[in-house]
Amino acid sequence: MADIQVLGEVERRIVVALQVDGRATWRKIAKVIGEPERTVARYGSALLDEGKVKVAAIAHRKAAVIASLKCAPGTIPVAIEAISQRSDTSFTYMVTGESDVVSELHYDGGLEDILTLQLPATPGLSSIQIYPILKYFKTVRAWRAGSLSDAQEAALTPSVGGELTTWNPADGMTDIDRLIVEVLRNNGRASIDSISRQVRMSETSVSRRVDALLRGEHISIRTLVDPALMGFQVEALLRIQVSPASVDADGNKLKTLPQVRYVAAVAGDAQLLVEVTVASQRDLYEFIAATDWGEMVQLRTSMVLGARKRGGRMVEELRYR
Numbered sequence: 001m002a003d004i005q006v007l008g009e010v011e012r013r014i015v016v017a018l019q020v021d022g023r024a025t026w027r028k029i030a031k032v033i034g035e036p037e038r039t040v041a042r043y044g045s046a047l048l049d050e051g052k053v054k055v056a057a058i059a060h061r062k063a064a065v066i067a068s069l070k071c072a073p074g075t076i077p078v079a080i081e082a083i084s085q086r087s088d089t090s091f092t093y094m095v096t097g098e099s100d101v102v103s104e105l106h107y108d109g110g111l112e113d114i115l116t117l118q119l120p121a122t123p124g125l126s127s128i129q130i131y132p133i134l135k136y137f138k139t140v141r142a143w144r145a146g147s148l149s150d151a152q153e154a155a156l157t158p159s160v161g162g163e164l165t166t167w168n169p170a171d172g173m174t175d176i177d178r179l180i181v182e183v184l185r186n187n188g189r190a191s192i193d194s195i196s197r198q199v200r201m202s203e204t205s206v207s208r209r210v211d212a213l214l215r216g217e218h219i220s221i222r223t224l225v226d227p228a229l230m231g232f233q234v235e236a237l238l239r240i241q242v243s244p245a246s247v248d249a250d251g252n253k254l255k256t257l258p259q260v261r262y263v264a265a266v267a268g269d270a271q272l273l274v275e276v277t278v279a280s281q282r283d284l285y286e287f288i289a290a291t292d293w294g295e296m297v298q299l300r301t302s303m304v305l306g307a308r309k310r311g312g313r314m315v316e317e318l319r320y321r
Contacts, residue, residue, distance in 0.1 A: 002227065004054075004228045004229055005182050005229075006229060006230070006231045007052070007229050007230060008122050008230075009027065010035060010039065010040075010045050012145065012231075013033045013035070013134070013146065013148075014029060014033070014040055014043055014044050014047065014230075015053055015113045015145055015146070015205070015225050015230065016045065016054060016074070016144055016145055016146040016148055016214055016221065016260060017032060017033055017049060017148070017152075017156055017207070017288050018044070018053065018223040019141075019143070019144055019145060019223045019225075020144075020148070020153055020156040020157055020158075021156045021157065021161070021221075022055035022188050022189060022221040023158070023159045023189055023221055024156055024158075024161060024225040024252065026040045026044055026045075028156070029044070029156070030260065031151050032148075032155045032156055033148075033152065033253075040165075041043055043103075043278070044263065045053075048189070050290070051181060051221060051316065052136075052225065052226075052229055053193055053224070053291075054188075054223070054224040054225075054313055055187070055188035055222070055223050055224070055312070056184070056185055056186045056187070056188045056220065056221075056222060056224065056311060056312065056313055057181060057188050057221055058090070058141075058162070058185075058219060058220050058221075058222050058311060059181055059185065059218065059219055059220040059312075060167045060169050060217060060218060060219065060220065060293050061088070061106040062105075062108045062109075062169075063106070063107055063109070063132070063133070063161070064090075064104060064105060064106045064107070064132075064133040065104075065105050065107075065111070065128075065130050065131060065132050065133060065180055066102065066103070066104055066105075066126060066130070066131040066266060066273060067083070067084070067101075067102070067103045067104075067105055067119060067131075068098075068101075068102050068128065068129040068131065069099060069100060069101040069102070069103070069122065069124055069125055069127075069128050069132055070098070070099055070100055070125075070126050070127045070128070070131075071124045071125060072102045072124050072125075072126045072315040073188055073305055074124075075123065075125075076100045076101065076124065078124045078126040079100070079101055079123060079125055080092055080094055080101045080122050080306075080308050080309065082122050082234045083101060083103045084103070084308040084309040084314060085120060085236040085314075086105070086291055088106050088107055088114075089103050089104065089105050089306070089308070089309060089312075090104045090105075090106060090152070090285060090310040090311060090312045091103065091104050091309055091310050091311065092307070092308045093235075093237070093304045093306070093307050093308075094305040094306040094307075094308075095198070095234060095302040095303065095305060096302050096303045096305060097300065097301070097302035097303075098132055098222075098300075098302075099129070099302065102132075102237060103309075106154055111130075114166075115130065115156050121216025121315060127320065129268070131266040131267060131268040131273065132267045132268075133264045133265070133266055133311035134264075134265045134266060134267055135165075135240065135251070135264065135265040136165040136166070136263070136264050137165060137251035137252060137254065137255040137263035137264065137265070138163075138165065138254075138255035138261075138263045138312075139163060139164075139165060139260050139262060140222065140224075140259060140262055141161040141162070141163040141164070141220055141222050142255075142276075143260075143261040143262070143277075145225060145230035145232070146230065147258075148309070149165070152315050157178055158221075160211060160214040160215050161214040161219075161220060161221045162220075164219070164220055167217040168217060169217050169218045170216035170217065171216070172217065176199055176201060176209065177209060177213060177218070179198070179214065179296075180195055180206065180209055180210060181200045181213065181218065181219055182201065183195050183198050184210070184219065184221070185312075188222070188223075190223045191283035192206050192207050194248075195210070203278075204311075206237060208294075211230050215265040219223050224311040224313055226307070226310070226315075227261075227277045228317070230299045231279055232278060232279055233275040233279060233280065234277070234278050234279065234280055234283065234284050234303070235275065235276070235277050235303070235304035235307075236275070236276045236278075236284055236301050236302060236303050236304060237270075237272070237273065237274070237275055237276075237301075237302045237304060238267075238272075238274040238275075238276060238288075238299055238300070238301055238302075239273060239299070239300045239302070240270055240271065240272040240273075240274060240293065240298070240299050241270050241296065241297040241298040241299075242271050242272060242293070242294060242295055242296050242297060243270070243294075243295040243297070245295070246294040246295045247272065249263075249294060250272060250293065250294045250296075251265055251272060253265050253292070253294070254274055257281075257287075257291070259277060259278050259287050260274060260275070260276055261276070261277050262274065262275035263275075270300070271300075275304075284301075288301065
């Protein structure tokens with residue numbers, strides 16, 4: 001991506017620390033990564049203020065699907081914009097291959113209206129294929145854009161709010177809870193003091209409610225960054241057909257690989273959907289050639305040409321790779 005300059009070493013280490021705990025204080029991050037607090041605060045604040053890094057709460061819903069869209073000639077930008085503007089989509093990519101746009105969509109209840117009325121009305125859509133997500137092995141919450149030592153990772157890991165690959169949100173959210181979630185969706189690093197002023201509730205009560213929302217699996221805190229800023233210029237989506245007996249083993253193996261940002265078991269003509277992020281196309285080739293795919297039947301690779309939405313947040317503009 002020619003118009004994006006890779007972040008410096010200190011900035012990248014700050015980003016990785018935020019990926020572990022997006023709400024960690026600058027003081028804590030500085031202590032763990034061994035940099036002066038003033039330096040960490042200056043670089044970290046700039047990354048957030050410039051929008052290069054975003055920390056946001058992700059509200060969990062009960063189920064999700066991957067929507068794979070083929071568009072009429074010349075309508076891809078219109079279609080990707082329409083899908084991205086939906087509040088229930090988490091990521092939207094322009095891709096090569098059989099589809100033009102791929103998006104993850106989360107929902108509660110049934111899919112009938114979404115599949116029969118809403119998605120078919122997408123401008124420019126010529127056909128759509130839906131892959132229900134059966135199981136997450138890894139979400140982008142667990143992807144690290146660099147490496148920390150085991151001790152550093154452990155020191156930063158929050159007691160609640162880490163990666164969830166399954167969730168069952170507890171019942172009983174109040175109107176205040178929903179207001180708190182909305183504040184954290186806009187700014188996952190909002191202080192307890194700031195939240196309490198916005199929802200007009202005591203800091204003690206807000207702190208307790210935030211903890212309950214995280215423990216109750218209503219939300220997760222994610223740090224969002226364009227992989228290209230971290231030196232990973234190539235993204236790809238792999239649709240993998242494997243034997244039913246090897247889905248679980250392959251998914252658990254793939255989630256441990258540093259090149260893999262996301263792994264989900266899906267229903268359809270593929271059993272696994274994998275997102276891979278590497279520095280170059282040569283690295284992608286070597287990843288595909290060197291990985292033990294188990295009893296893989298077929299692997300189809302789509303290059304990500306641009307992203308309009310990541311982690312439930314709009315990218316300022318469709319960024320082409």
